[in-house]
Amino acid sequence: MSRTTADLGFAQLKNPLMPASGCFGWGREFSQLFDLKTLGAVVTKAVTPEPRAGNPGPRVAETPAGMLNAIGLQNSGLTGALTEELPWLQKQEVPILVNVAGRTEDDYVKVAEALAHHDILGLELNLSCPNVKEGGITFGTDANNVYRLVSRVREVCPLPLVVKLTPNITDITEPALAAEAGGASALTLINTLRGMAIDIRTRRPLLGNVTGGLSGPAIKPVALCLVWQAVKAVSIPIIGCGGIARVEDVLEFLLAGASAVQVGSAAFTDPLLLPRLAAELEKWLEQENTSVRELVGAAHPQGGNHD
Ligand SMILES: Cc1cc2nc3c(=O)[nH]c(=O)nc-3n(C[C@H](O)[C@H](O)[C@H](O)COP(=O)(O)O)c2cc1C
Structure with missing residues (x-):
């Protein structure tokens, strides 16, 4: 074990750094720039049962200190993931979390069942998708739905399940506790915050999908706060996400x-940010003579809740 080792309970990673789903594809392009083995793990683009073409454009817009996106989970479906993407990524010898999305509970179950016996670190369930059977309500905003969905996936899949929650909710501890009760091994917090922009020349919403997800440095204080609150409520590990751009953010x-x-x-x-952050983190830990595991939760009055 080294200073940089990150403990996810179900696995120990060489460092705590991983790309967020949808911002790294399956890593092919990035692998031409750096060795993926420098990362703690790779999180893939969302996989849905069928291929998806995604939303009409424009799909992204710049905002002060962030961006809006409404990609619409474009992906080559389960068949594309299993025949092309996953076999390639497995050769890179880096732990893999496959991000899973769907329109119905059955979609998640189907993808989880198909991946259940593959050599991967685990699944990351993206619960920020609209549930078409419940009038488009986001899965992650209803604790009962979260519990049911995670339990159903748990039944068909022995792999570690990381449940990624939406911040578009009043009290994050409700879906966090529901995910834990349903059998989640860890949580990822957070997905994007809902937002929109208007083109003043056309006088119409700027994104083809009208609304989109806000990400980037603008959302970091929100993400940090939700991690803080969830850590106090659950006893499973949490993966933080939202606006991280500097080693200070990681810390x-x-x-x-x-x-x-x-x-x-x-x-x-x-x-090249991810490998640079890994190097900067290692250097900082050395200078301060501390470790990732020593820092986790140390800002809480009782020093975190994982002891
Ligand atoms: C272009 C884009 C595509 C994304 N696609 C996914 C996705 O497929 N599945 C998912 O769970 N999150 C997806 N996200 C959300 C990110 O994984 C992340 O939770 C969010 O962007 C906040 O982190 P950031 O501020 O570091 O970007 C996407 C975000 C962006 C910007």
Whole structure:
């Protein structure tokens, strides 16, 4: 075990850094720039049962200190993931979390069942998708739905389940506790915050989908706060995500109680950011003569709740 080792309970990673889903594809392009083995893990783009073309454009917009996206979970479906993407990524010898999305509970169950016996670290269930059977209500905003969905996936899949929650909710501890009760091995907090922009020339919403998800440095204080609150409520590890762009951000999330972190939007403007953060983190830990595990939750009055 080294200073940088991150403990997710179900696995120990060489460092706490991983890309956020949808901001790294399956890593092919990034692998031309750096060795993926420098990362703690890779989180893939969402996989849905059928291929998805995604939303009409424009799909992204710049905002002060962030961006809006409404990609619409474009992906090549389960068949594309299993025949092309996953076999390639498995050869890179880095732990893999496959992000799973769907329109119905059955969609998640289907993808989880198909991946259940593959050589991967685990699944990350993206619960920020609209549930078409319940009038488009986001899965993650209803604790009963969260519990049912996670329990159903748990029944068909022995792999570690990381449940990624939406911040578009009043009290994060409700879905966090429901996910834990349903059998989640860890949580990822947070997905994007709902937002929109209007084109004043056309006088119409700027994104083809009208609304989108806000990400980037603008959402970091929100993400940090939700990690802080969830850490106090649950006893499973939490992966922090939202606006991380500097090593100081990584340290803040660890101190708030995150056991590992994901970097999303910031990797678009700086594709070499993740390996640089890994190196900077190692250097900082050495200088301070401390370790990732010592920092996790240390900002809480009682020093976190994982002891
Ligand atoms: C272009 C784009 C695509 C995304 N696609 C996914 C996805 O497929 N599944 C998912 O769970 N989250 C997805 N996200 C959300 C990110 O994984 C992350 O939770 C969010 O962007 C906050 O992190 P950041 O501020 O570091 O970008 C996407 C975000 C962006 C910007």
